[in-house]
Structures are given as structure tokens and as C-alpha cells.
Amino acid sequence: MSKHYNEGASFLERLVFNNRPAVILLCVVISAFLFFQAANVKPQTSFEKMIPLQHSFIQNMLEHRNDLANLGNSIRISVEAKDGDIFTKEYMETLRLINDEVFYIGGVDRSGLKSLWSPSVRWTEVTEEGFAGGEVIPQTYDGSAESLDELRNNVLKSGQIGRLVANNFKSSIIDVPLLESYPNPENQGELLNLDYQKFSHEIEEKVRDKFQAQNPNVKVHVIGFAKKVGDLIDGIMQVVMFFGLAFGITLVMLYFFTHCIRSTLAVLLTTTIAVVWQLGLLHTFGFGLDPYSILVPFLVFAIGISHGVQKINGIALEAGKAENALVAARLTFRQLFMPGLIALLSDAVGFVTLLLIDIGVIRELAIGASMGVAVIILTNLILLPVTISYIGVSQKSVKRSREQANKESRMWRTISNFAHPVVAPISVTVALVAVVGGLWYGQNLKIGDLDPGAPELHPDSRYNLDNDFIISNYSTSSDVLVVMVKTGPEGCSTYDTQYAIDQLMWKLDNTEGVQSTISLVTVAKQVIKGMNEGNLKWESLSRNQDILNNAISRGTELYNGDCSLAPVLVFLNDHKADTLIRAVDAVEEFSAEYSTEDRQFLLAAGNAGIEAATNEVIDASEETMLMAVYAAVSFMCLLTFRSIAATLCVILPLVLTSILGNALMAYLGIGVKVATLPVIALGVGIGVDYGIYIYSRLETFLRKGLTLQDAYYETLRSTGKAVLFTGLCLAIAVATWIFSAIKFQADMGLMLTFMFLWNMVGAIWLLPALARFLIKPEKLRQS
């Protein structure tokens, strides 16, 4: 062994390089264990992790979850007649077949299944004898013109227009309530949990594909939570493909960068090991992969590659001088371990600030990413140099890097002009203009989701097109805010409570963005009218308690078992933050006026209620998180460079990126939401790497006595290529996400790509310009 290289070596270096077989063995053992763990990682979407559990709205919702259970998990299948209307023999036959098919799909609550073919769907009319009524599709139905006429009349009398039958009579709905757990058809004793993905696939195959093929005149539209979740899980699976894509592109780029198969494979191998370890650890600690945390392997991969590249770059440079691969690896380790460690720790610190946000998926993202970064310290800062010390780098690449090290580079010479005393003030002015412009435009940035339909999916996804179809043809919206009216037992039926609910509903009906409201009062008024021969003059609450009790007995899904909780369903036009805020404000204003000790108006359940809570949390955490992440990375820079000026040089370009990022989001109509908030922390946390690498080199050269521009030129020549490469690696890994079927992943991919690339531009362009104003080379030389 080359003992003399132990001189000047740190303890860590000696520990690693004098026990190389042990290091390799250890890593193999750990990899074997974690690979096994990683193989068991499952895609999962936990509802609770995606919402701010500590928010009062959510607390209220969870506290009364059982009382709201009736509001239910259901899907709605709308069967559209492409030509003509639904009153044809063929259409009704297809509808019946679909109804029967759905009946047998596992997880369907058969007793609640509702369509025109259900006996429970009836028409009623008032006669001298009382209520008369019957099934909408009469027993005598035979598809003849007369019975279709009768059907049409029954539908008109049934009050189902806008609900089960479209306003234009061109489609009708099958309402399919689902059971979260249901008996196994093969073994009735066993309960199966509803598998959303499987269910969603069954609906596609057994309903949509099958019947659209069978009757070319029908088009099937499906919406509902289960379908949406099924589509989301499918989207997660698609991400695996993106990983392959990113892997392939990176492989090609690495080869072009190193011109050495051996080191390319070594970097890919150690980085893949980092990803496997991260996934393995995720499973070991009991986490799964959700649509957010699936970003982490991509980040780990990109960060691993970029640090690996720095190592390979160093080793190739050293290999020219050193006697063998081991020595080159040791020298590189000695030189790059500390900056690498600091850069990775900055990343981790940036991620940790995400813990400030009280939303499970973001916290898990933070934990997962921090674990991943810790893993990279082991794999790419230690295992990689050790591996290279065995396999070495190809002579071709050693020669190439040596040539490049001595050759004048016109590109880097040109770019070094950013440090020029004339160019620097221009750059800073441009940056200032960009800051002001960005801040001004960034004011348009909105909190929350801005697109209609299911915000998780693209506006033009099939789910959202189906959703559009249903909301435009039926009198229901898919954005529902639920106000929970809480009373003592039996309190929900009292006149005072119902009067208050009625007042709340009217206040909301008059709030901009509210489409309609429904509660037990709606039912009570209808029943009271019905009991009075359908006379509109009676469509009002009665002060008589017995009449009220009787009236609400027909709307049992609109209050809980002991009549202590009654939801008010508020249908909104959309789920834009302004709409949500207006509705929430209206309820809070009302609550302040009408709440008593035994009657409270609690916010909120329903998808819009959850979004309102999420928006509030996001809004409240956004600034805190930004300040925390900047404080953290500034602290890391101060610790490294022990200079406020240096810290400013590194941090200010990041600030510009954050501001422009906000403006870009405003421009693209992407709101600040669960998916985009982490992007800010990730962008800053990872973006600081460039600055750290560039500034640490720059400082070294300045200390040697070079002028700023010369020092910057030398910096670029030695590390510029690696910085460029790092930026591209990171960008490519996340850019594949832009094609994700899941809208928020696409948003994250787009914003991260922008942040990574622009942070790189900022570091190369703005850092030297700022250094021109902030750094005094003479001072550095003296010290």
C-alpha cells in the first residue's frame, strides 16, 4: 500500500482507504438488505396524509367523520346517447345491461345502486287519494313507443331531471355507492378492502370499453373519488417509466462528459445504490411511495449523479499527476469531501425546513429527501471513490482532462467577462429590474388550485372531461363545501336550528361563487309541501315540531343518528382560492351571529372544505418556510465561508430565482399548493450547491493572487463544466415529470426544472457580478 499518502490524510480518509474491502463488503451487505426492503415499497395514497391534520376544519371533519359517513364514497356513471335522446329502446337496453354489470363489481353497495332501472327511482304525484306513484320504468315496459312515452312522462314527474337524467335528456346517470370494505364473494366470512386501482380498471374494462364497443351510440362518462384515485395510482406507475427515461438520458450525458465507460458505470451504479437505499429505508421506516414522495428517488438520483460527476471530474484531473488510481481517488476524496459534504448538508437543511408545513405528504417528502441526501454522503462521497480506486478511469479520459486543464477555453474566457468591471454593473442592474418586474408580476400569484375539475389531474384528462360533461349537463357541481351544524342530541330537528340553517343557506346562496345549497331543510320544505298536496304555499318550515320531525324523516342522509349533526352541502362554481375564501368568510360571519352554546356552525368537510383548510395552511406557511430555508442555507454558507459578502454572493442569485419562479407560476396559472410549496425549498436547497462549488473555487484562486476575472476564468475551467452538467442532470431528472398524467407532478416538474436551470444561470452569471461589488480580493490575499 502507498503508505506515504497517509501523511496529511484525515482520519476519515485513512479509515476509508485503508479498509477498502471492508467498505465494499459493508455496502454490499447493506445494499442486499435494503434492496429487499425497497422491493416491497408500495404505491399508496393516504387521504389523511394529503391534508393538514391540525387545521381546525380538518379536526372538525375528522371528529364528525362517522356522522358524515352517509355523504359517501360513490362514483357516477353517465351514459350518453350520442344521437337523439335517452328515450329509445336501444339506449334503455344498454343502460339496463350496464346497471346489471355494475351491480356485480366488487365493492359496489348494491342496495344503494341507483339508475332509471332501479325500483327505488319513482315518480310521485298528488291525487285526491294522497300520493300516487310508481317506478319510473313501469313493470309493463317493453321498449315500445307507448312505453317509452310513458317513461318520458314518468321521468318528468320524477323530479330526477338534473340529477339522474341530464337537463337535455341526452344522458342519464347510474349512481354507484361504494363500500370501503366488502365481503369476499368467494368467502363471505372475509372482508376485502376496496382496491381503488382494481375497481377503476374494472369500470374501464367492464363498463366503458365493453359497452361503448357494444353500442356505438353511447358514450360513458365516469367520475367519483374512487375513479380519481384509481387514475392517480395509474399515474404513479407511469412515473416508473419516467425514471427509466431519466436514467437513459443521464447515461448518455455521463458518457459524453467523462468519455469513460468505467467511470460512467461507476457513477450510475453508486447513484442507483443510493436510490435503492433510500427506497429501502423508506420501507424500513414504514413509509410508502405517494404521488409526492415519489419525487424523492428522482432528486436523490440527480443529486447523486451531480456529486458523482464532481468526483469523476476531480479524479480524472488528479489521475494525470498521480501514480495510480488509488492515489488519484484519495487526493480527490481529500479535496472534495468537505465541499461535497457541505453542499449535501445544505440540501438536507433545505429539505428539513419543509417539516414546518403541517401536511403529511410534505413532511414525508422532507424526511425521505433528507434520508436520501444522507445516503448520498455514503454512496457517492465514499463508495464511489473507493470503487474508482479499484477500477480506475480510462487513459483516454485522463488524457482528455489533462489537455483541457492546460488548454485555453474560449467559452469560459467569454463567460468570465461576467466578472468584468463594466459588465458586472450591467448584470446587477438587469437583475434588479428582473427582481422588481418579478415581484410586480408575482403579485398575481394565487394560493390553491386554479383549474376546474379534479385539480390532481390535467384539465384535459379523461376524468376531467367526464367531470365537465357531468357538471354542464346536470345540476350538480363537484366542488362541495360542507358546513357541519352541531347541536345537542335531537337538536337538529328543532325549528330554531332549522330556521338558522335556512338562513345560512340563503346567505350562502347569495354569496358569489356558490351554485346551490342542500341540507335537511331542503328536504323538510319539500316534504311539507308534499304533505300539503304539493301546494307551493306550504314550501316553508313549520313551527310545529311533529311536522318537522316527520318532514326530516325522509332525509336521513342529511343528519346523523341522534340528530346532533346536520351537514349543509354548499356547491361551489369552482375551487379557486377566492371562491373558497368568500364561502368560508360567509359561514364564519354567519356563525359569529347565530352560534349559541348548543348550536354551532362548524367548518368544514367536503373536498372544497379540505382545500380551504389546505390553502389556509399553505398561505400561513409559505413565508415562514421561505424565511426558514433562506436562513438555513445562509447559515450553512456563513459557516463555510465565514464571510457575509460571500454568503450574499451565493444567496442573492437564489433570491432572484425564487422571485422569477413566483412570477412564472403566476404566468402559467399554477397556484401555490401542496405540490408547489416544496419546490421552493427544494429549489433553494439544491440550488445553493452551484454557488458553493463556484465560490469555494473562486476564493481559492483569489487567495492565490489572481484578479477577480482571472480567478473566475480558472474557476470555470476547473469546475464550470461540472456545474453545467449538474444543472442539466437535475433538470433532466425532474423535467420528465412534465409529462406526468398527474397535474401536480407536472407542475412540480416544470417548476423544479426552471429552478434548477435558473439557479445554475444565476450562479454563473450573477455570482461573479455580485463578487465584483462585494468581495475585496486584496483582503482575501492578506488573510
Add this chain to the structure above:
Amino acid sequence: MFEPNARRSTACDAAAHRLSLRMPALLKPLALSLSLGLVSAQAVAADKIKTYDSIASSRAVESLLVDVSAAGGNLVAVGERGHVLISRDKGQSWKQVVVPTRQLLTSLFFVDEKNGWAVGHDAVILATTDGGATWVKQFEEPEREAPLLDIWFRDSQVGYAVGAYGALLTTSNGGKTWQDVSDRLDNEDGYHLNAIGEVKGSGLLAVGELGNMFRSLDYGMTWEIVESPYEGSLFGVLSGSAVGEAVVYGLRGHIFYTADFGTTWTEVQAKNEDGVIEYGLSDGARLADGSLLIVGHGGTVLRSRDGGKSFSVFNRPDRISLAGVAPAADGQLVLVGQGGVHMTDGTGASLED
């Protein structure tokens, strides 16, 4: 002290008799027992009943409205939540008037172009002396737990209001005081009185539940039972053009014509292409040209040009339930009901269609 309705010792018999017939019958004895048994509790509850002014809302014009009437050149409509709307341009635009109740107002009557009254739930009676621009509350009795359903005035002083459970109220001082005179009617079981109206040159006719009819030759002081041709509920009275001529109408498209102030009745069948209509009929109006209009469920608009002996039928394609009709300008009509105000042509078809 109050009595919620006139149904007393025979109430239970009547209830038993009617139990098999209709749903509301199930509830009325309950209402009775509750009101008798829990008088003190209710008195306390009554103290707590707050009354509020109606809420001004741009959506009032599309809320449930159940009556509309001409007041001189203006049109006035009333409906849920104490909504009162006034139009000074023959129905083209409507402005809400804030009034001192949030209860559903059920009926409206203008005795001349200035003086009008509206009744509603909580037995509320509102009055205007300026053609509907401002309203005051003259009477209210929430403890009744029952609505007033129709009102009629002979002049600016003497008037009658009818309502649920056989309520008959009267005033002789323009509504400054109201008196419960339900016992002027022989209506021991307290059947709802749905409508009251004048029959030209003859007297007053009140109609109600289960085909009950009462007439008063002396305009309200004494009443006699009219032998009814129908056992279903009647919702309205319209006077014809000749003395003693009138139609009454109600459930399932039933219309009856009399030329002798109710002594004899003839059934009138309103037919469309599908046959005799079976939609409940709610309210009507007599136009200046003497033709009669009746509206009801299923978007039904009927018109008679022969004093009620026959009707033509129009069913609006939207099939909404209608509850009131009044003439607007140029032969147009204003209909009210579900969805608020609907401006239509003379047949009842929406103008925008």
C-alpha cells in the same frame, strides 16, 4: 291564550275518518295534541321567536314566488323568505322591497292601486298604502304554527283573510286590528281554507281542503256550506263576467263552473293532445278583456274566453310548478312559481324561447 285551530271535540273522529285518505291528516292530530299539551312550553318558545326584516338579495327575483298582482300600473310579487318584488315597467325589471318578515308570503291582494295586503306563514299580515313600495306588519301569530293562505278586501277598510285549519280573520278598520272569526263558518274539523274571492254581484266564496266550499251572501258576516261537486282540495276561485258566474279549481286539473253562485256546478275538462290534464291548479286571474287564466303544476297555463265554460291548455316545456299569474303589458303575462318571475306571451310560453 290561543287556539291553534277550530278543530275541537270531533277532531279525533275526523282524523280517524281521514287517516286513510291523506298524509296531512296524520299530522294534524299531532299538532293539536302538542299545542294543547305544551301550551306553557310554547309560550316560552314564542318569547324567543324573533322577527327580522327580509334580506335584500339580487336572487329574490328567481326565488320561489307564489303570488303576483297588479297594483295600478305596478306589478307586485310575493314569495319565500319575505320576498316582495315590485316592477314599475310591466315586469321588465323587478326591485325587491324589504319588509318586516322572513316568512313565506302566500298571497297578495290590492283593493285599489295604492292599498294592498299580503299574508303568509306565522299568520303574518303585511299592508301597503303606497302601491307596494313600503310595507308594515299589521298582524302576526307564530304560535298558530299555521299559515294564512289568501286575503280579500271589499274596500280599504273591510277585509278577510283565510288560512290553514279553517282560519278566518277579519278587519273593519283597514287592518289596524284583526279578529279571528273562524267560527262564522261551519267547519268544525278545521279544514284548510285555501282561497277566498268575490263572485260578481253575489257575495264571497271560500274554498278549501277536501272540496269544502262556503259562501257568504252578505260579504262575510254569515256563511253557509256549499254542496261540493268534488272531494279533492280546491285552491282557487275566479269570478266570471256575469252575475253569479264563477269557476273553482284544484287538484289534478279539476275545474268546476257555476252560473248561480255555487248552487249548481258543472265540471269543466281542460284537454290537451294527451287528454284531460291532471296537474294541480294553483291560482288564477281575470284579465281586462274578461278572459280567465289559471296556472298550476306541470307548467300548466289555462285560458278561458267564455267566462270559464271551457279552457284552452298550454303546458310549458319546462314543466315548472306555477303559483300565480297577472297581466303585463301588450297581452303578455307574468307568471310566478318555481324559479321566480317568468315573463311570457299570452299563452304562457316564455318570451325568450
